Amino acid sequence: MRGTGRRPRSRGQRGEDGDMQPSEQLIEAPTTDGPTTATAPGGAARRLETAAERWDRIPAIATGEDYLASIRDRGTTLYLFGERLDEPADHPIIQPSINALKATYDLAIDEPELATAHSSLIDAPVNRFLHVVESPDDLIAKHQMQRRLGQLTGTCFQRCTGLDTISVLHSVTYDVDRDHGTGYHRRYLEFLKQAQRKNVLIAAGMTDPKGDRSKPPHQQADPDLFLHVSGRNEQGIFLRGAKAHMTGGWNQHWICVLPTMNLREQDRDYAVVALLPGDAEGLTYVYGRQASDTRAMEPGTIDKGNACFGGQEVLVHFDDVFVPWEHVLLDGETEVAQKLVSRFTAYHRASYVCKTGLGDVMTGAAAEIADQNGVAAAAHVRDKLVEMVHLNETIYSSSIASAARATKLDSGIWMNDEMLANVCKHNVTRFPYEIARLAQDLAGGIVVTMPSEADFRSEAVGPLLERMLAGRADVSTEDRMRILRLIENLTLGRNAVGYLTESLHGAGSPQGQRIQILRGAQLEEKRGLARALAGILPPEQGDAASVGAP
Template sequence: MGLKTPQQYVESLRDGRVTYWDGERIDDITTHPRFKVPIALTAADCEYDAPDLGALRRYRTEAGDDAHRIYQIPMNEGDLATRVEMLRNTSIGTAVSGVYMALMSVKDDVAQVNPQCAANIERMYRYCRDNDLRAAEVITDAKGDRKRRAHEQDDPDLYVRIVDRNKDGIVVRGAKLHITAASLVHELVVMPTKGMRQDEKDYAVSFSIPVNTKGVSIINRSFAPAELNAFDYPASAHHSMPEGFVVFDDVFVPWDRVFLAGEVQLASRLAQSLGLWERTGGLIEAVRMSELFVGLAQLVSEHQGKDKDPTVMNTIAELITYAEMLRMSLDYACRHYERTPSGMVHPNILAINAAKYYYAANYHQTVRHLHDVSGGLVLTLPLESDLRHEPSGSYLRKYLHTKKDVDVETRMRVYNLIRDLTADAYGGWQFVVALQAGGGLTAQRIMMHRTYDLARAKERALIAAGALPRGGDATRKAAE
């Protein structure tokens, strides 16, 4: 019980979990070089006494105990703003525990259909919170042939499904893909990947189990090699996190850990709830990244002596527009929050989806602007080892010189960050994540159609066209 120290977090990962990477089964991830950076990154979130961030990381529960703020249920605008600030300063290895925010936001809906499942959500939330555990967002199925429903696939296990039910629980089989930090958490929280029909009851399943449960295997992949030079890879060397391919091979789940077991009418509701919080997290990261892009573009142009060039200034203005649109969108979504029946506050659904769509749809073009300002050195700049070695270092200092007040090493660091963020290890991961995290562009389009007040828009259009008189409810009914 209680908050973990960083060392206690690391020790808690020595629990016999089955983890693979590059054809190797890793029995103790805490001593393996591939996990060194991601474990250190996540363990840092347990530094609750840190002078700068310690207070931001913890909050006081209703029982008077300290818990990580990732588990604080926002009840007002201030709580929501504090949560956003906390997520700005939290590793993704901890941020994924926000899956319990999604579950708690739909607990009221679940209770109307299955009160026991709602009680299970509440109990597991408190268990993870009170024991300072980390939980993964386990949602995306393998899916097979996308033209066919879950129960129509050649292999019925291409969506996670219930293969047996008994008095003690359920048995599940299948796999979930793209599970960030799966090997570094304590609980795997499985959610439906989408809505299910009545003939797909076995696929409408949600639960939470320990990572070391018998039958669970995790196959890892990361955008970054185990050891990277921080000078050449200023982002990847410090921020890599493995993605897990999580397999459930006839895994037993006790009934008290089950959140959904055939209640098809709730499957899409659970999937959408996680999408909201995933997209909120993605938007928080987008705001941070877009501001970095502006700063990097300005530094490059100043180092080159082109900061007053009209073309360069126009390009940087495009980057500023992108950054400010994202920042304002996040602010709007939080200020115009929505509330669940039990009082939980969450960001405005329409605003988050519109902002996430704008971020993802324009990300690649924004990177193009940064590359256009930066030039070919983004890819061809020699390594730190060349800078430190003579005579190559002397050549680099001579020919990378631009102005007396520009330090060559600083110039190289700026270029290295641009390359790492947009054209190398971290950048390759980010190119895909910007589009796919929280669902692809289509997912945001669907949610915008569901949440935008189309009836009001039609009403106003008809009034403007002179096809309807001005006037309240009758006008709106006519528009509908």
């Protein structure tokens, strides 16, 4: 039997107060076969697929090669440079991001003690990216895995948002069911069991385009600037709007959409959590550009810097996309949005420990170019490398500390310490920029003025560049060019997206962390500590002491 859900209503149904509102009455979703197609609110025909039908077309995945096969031939609509791609998996700009996700499968095979965990849901080992954290040790292992993948790929490997979505929904669906008598948590558990058995990827769609930032969703001139429920029927809901900056959005098998901010009562249609396959009808992907991205289309590998791995962000448009009730995990409960976002950030801001893996690569590249230049023993060079390590390990320590100080929630899952998670992410908004500056300092101006690989390979000027771009006599010029291009890639090129700008704005821009840090700062308690040591009596005691004084 399918779980309970809110009673379907048309887009125009209104309550007694004249405002749009979902019914509070719960119904059993239909158990008999209903229509297989319907006209969506916008007029398009949509297949009303069941949850089982959607799972049936997604294969079980064991290896990285299985993953590569699983995302081909899906018939998706993706645009890059104004053209729809027949097979996005074949495009050279997209392939590096696919390779980064493949690495998450490969690591589970190569280092299972790090990248897998035993699932109590299905009583079997699962990829750690699909695991429900059952202890602080699970969170610590997660952060160690994230750093390791950063080391191996030198980029954003695009799975942290999905893992942190799994984590936050465990507790939030449990709490909503307890408070409202809904059936969301059971739906969540059933979906996660299938996800673990099939070993799939889940992307998170949280950030909305937002439009006029001074107005809430229901006051926007264009209602589609925030993703919302555009209609409901006996089989499920329809989603309309968009999600921006979706990390690895096209590369993954499922998308989970969530609210991006605190919502008001009038925003009920925007309070939705739903799961849908990446090839669902009505989805359109528009690929995000990255600095120097067209180098991926050039011959050779030197100028690419990191020829194998890269990140991906896409704008995803939802044109009345159908979701069966079995995959709806929130529908109209606006009061939950703030809790959901706050808990998500506690997980996700600590997940930015992945940048320490990229920081390890950056530090290694800086040390390598210093050695190739013959200055590795210079005191000022060593001091700069020490500073890079110090900054990187400071990020790592705050993430690990947030895991060690985790709290167990009512659903049984553990959550990172919120204060320390926000401190971790706030460090990430700053320290990678300084690490990158130091790497460029050690690399020298050649990091942005070096001729191309085509010139290096040419008969006309190649021999000249072989001599003029040389470092130490026992180091090949090509190796020197390769390490310089890697530094360029991480500080200015494609992977600067993941190492720098994503570090600044991902999981919320710096002010978001400062707000959370202030909320947990306990300033009044700390004032009391200072007053006590300074010999300043509390106000009530000071008044009593003054009574009877001469």
